[in-house]
Amino acid sequence: MHVPDGFLNAPVSLATGAVAAGAVAVCLRGARHELGERTAPLAGLVAAFVFAVQMLNFPVAAGTSGHLLGGALAAILVGPCTGVLCLAVVLLMQALLFADGGLSALGTNITLMGVVTVVVGYAVFRALLRVLPGGAVSVATFAAALVSVPASAIAFTGLYAVGGTADVSLGRVFAAMTGVHVLIGIGEAIITTATVGAVLAVRPDLVHGVRDVARPALVIRGGAGAGAARPAPGPGPDSRPRPRPGEPAPSGAAPGASQRSQRSQRSQRSQRSLRPLWLGGLAVTVVCATFVSFYASAEPDGLEKVATDEGIAEEAREHDLADSPLADYGVEDVDNERLSIALAGSAGVAVTLAVGSGVFLTLRRRRHDETTPDRV
Incomplete structure (x- = not known):
């Protein structure tokens, strides 16, 4: 659903650019409170995963395809502010390196595919968790992802009006955009539910959307990612051994030093335990970008199809970076199509992972510096 240059006039493009810039600025601050020592590396991986899966267009109707937008997925996994930043990084890399989505329309794409999908998806997810029996995460995830896609399509129609x-x-335009993107939303919901379910099955403590939900129902019923997961037990205020009546309290280091030592040990353990999930997620991301992407549908996506049918496509301008060596997700001068797509996909994953991780680790360090008192 990448909007090219020329679909919207200059005032609207400037307005959406301002909205996108404001949203990113707000989220840069908000993400500091969402990113922890464990989730900062995960957020960079989420951005790379969204990039890779967006390469996998799937057929949704005769002559039409769709792909993951990823807003609901990113928001549920790493938080809404961090989710907006994940999508902003992905869309920026796609526009600059792959000539996907116009440069003057970059603000429009971040607004539609980043801000709208994250805000709508996360709001639906959290609302359903409060009203569903037991807080059924699978149902809330599916509905959030499903609703977020046509919401973005409706927002585009409003901008076009x-x-x-x-x-x-x-x-x-409204009827066509809404209809096809409801179908795309079903695919989005399946991918999002399967991905969130996979993370819940191994590390439910890392899923931002369920952190404060009391005993969430983490059962994914049917489909990919089926299984059950329970929140990993974490050290609580009552988890420390208490002395029996009449028994002296354990001696040792000062209470403050002991607590700091325990926190440091827990942090080191959680960092080590994140590695299998991170490496497994990276492997899936690379496979999607370098191998599965070759089998993606070549049919136009929902926006392209509607634009062609309704005469909007004639207004599109050629991308200013159409001569990029990686334009259209292939490597220039590489004749083997399979190899060309694989190289472009792997380059995209590497750059998105590097930029995303750099942004999120920097935000995490800034938060740590702000909350750490200066010592004389």
């Missing part, structure tokens, strides 16, 4: 560059029937 204000600043569209072609004289078309807005009623037909």
Whole structure:
């Protein structure tokens, strides 16, 4: 659903650019409170995973395909502010390296595919967790991802009503965009539910969306990722051994030093235990980008199909970086199509992972510096 240059006029493009810039600025601050020592590396991986899976267009109707948007997925896994930043990094890399999504439309794409999907998806997810019996995470995840996609399509239609560059029937555009993106939303929901379920099965403590849910129902019923997971027991205030009546308290280091030592040990253990999940997620990401992407549907995605049918596509301008060596997710001068896609996909994963991880680790360090008192 990447909007190219030329679909929207300059005032609307500037307005969405301002909205996107403001949202990113707010999220840069908000993400500091979401990112912990364990989740900062995970957030970079989430950005790379979204990039890889967006390469996997799947058929949804005759002559139409769709791909993951990823807003609900990122928000549930690493938090809404961090989720917006994940999508912003992905869309920036796609626009600059792969000529996917216009440069003047970058703000529009971040607003539609990042801000709208994250806000709507996370709001639906949290609302359903409060009202569903036992807080059924699988149902809430599926519904959140499903609703977020047509919400983004409706938002595009609203923007086109204000600043569209072609004289078309807005009623037909609304109906076509909503209809096809409901179908794409089903695919989004399946991928999101399976991914969240896989993380819940091994590390439920890392899923941001369920951190404060009391005894969430983490059962994924049917489909990929089926299984049950329970929140990993964590050290609580009552988990320390207490002396029996009449028994002296254990001696040792000062209480403050002992607590700091325990926190340091727990942090080291959690960092080590994150490695298998991170490496496994990276392996899946690389396989998707370098191997599975070759089998992606070549049909136009929902926006491209509607734009062609309704006469909007004629207004599209050629991307300013159309001559990029990685344009259209292939490597220039590599004749073997399979190898070309694999190289482009692996390069995209590497760059997105590096940029995303750099951003999130920097935010994490800044939060640590702000909360650590200066010592004389």
